Amino acid sequence: MSNAPRKAFKEAILEYSKELRLPMIRKHLDEQVRESTQQDASYEAFLAQLLEKECDARREASRHNRIRLAEFTHKKYLEDLVIADLPDDAQKKLKQLKTLEFIQEGRNIILAGNPGTGKTHVSIGLGLKACLEGYKVWFTTVPLLINRIKECRAEQTLRAFQNRFEKYDLVIADEMGYISFDKEGSELLFTHLSLRAGRKSTIITTNLSFERWGEIFQDPVMTAAMIDRLTHQSYIVNMNGNSYRMKETKEWLQQQQLA
Structure with a gap:
């Protein structure tokens, strides 16, 4: 040619x-x-x-x-975790969680434990892996979630927000219990998390044991209902242990002294 x-x-x-x-x-x-x-x-x-x-x-x-x-605050990949530094229960369960079968099954994950033990890193790492494998993910903190709901209600866009919120394959609600909120906030959080219960997966990170969730919701009946819905057939991961973040800080300080 x-x-x-x-x-x-x-x-x-x-x-x-x-x-x-x-x-x-x-x-x-x-x-x-x-x-x-x-x-x-x-x-x-x-x-x-x-x-x-x-x-x-x-x-x-x-x-x-x-x-x-997904609006992650940081990109924290699972590959960046030092598995041996995680609490024992997290080390045992992470292999199963990394399969992302919990998303296919619509099951929740509750990462509960003292600050600095890797709760947020694990949750974001699972969220990033989910994004890479084709799932729709949204990351938020619990206080920001409540504020977003209130803003949408004031702007009369709440229905549209609820429709989006229900359809995410995975929602990560970080920092449950770090900041208290009023009765209205408790009811809004309960209503929206209930939309996903049993159908879509939610990861909750919290520094409070379930016995102390009453401090968040300020209503024993609502507290019991929330715990029941979130934990039903969920993965509960005990994140109590030595501070992962503190160890990293000490290592960084040692490197600075040697430099």
Whole structure:
């Protein structure tokens, strides 16, 4: 085939791929033509390899977009954890939790223990892994969640928020119990977490034992109902132990002294 028809076909491919929004085809067309010519590849192989690059790029963009929309405060991956420094119960259960089967089953995780033991790191790590595997995730703190609900109600957008909140495959509600809230806040939190109970997964991190959740909700009946709904068929992880964060701080200080 002469150069003129080849050039016309190339221009047509570039134009079609632009109209169809296939940027990787435009980017890799010349490279793939050269490789296929050298390998004497079939037309089917040439097209498959070109489309594979487009699909790979879209999958990667989707992963980044899911992580962005999850609104993580930090990117704390499970691979960054020093497993031996986690509390014993977390070490035993993390292997199972990393399979993400709890999301498929709609089961919750309660990470309860004293500050600095890795609760937030574990929860974000599981959330990031879920994003990479195609799940829709949202991260928030409990105080921010209550404020968001109140704002949506004031702006008359509460129904739209509830619809989004119900559909997330995983919601991570961090810092339950660090800040107390009023009766209205307790009722709003109870109502919204109940929307997901038994259907979608929620991870709760808390520094309070269940016996002290009454300090959060200030209503014994609501407290009992909340504990019952959140813990039903859930993974309860005892995160009491030595401070993971304090150990990292001490190691950093030692490195500074040696520098």
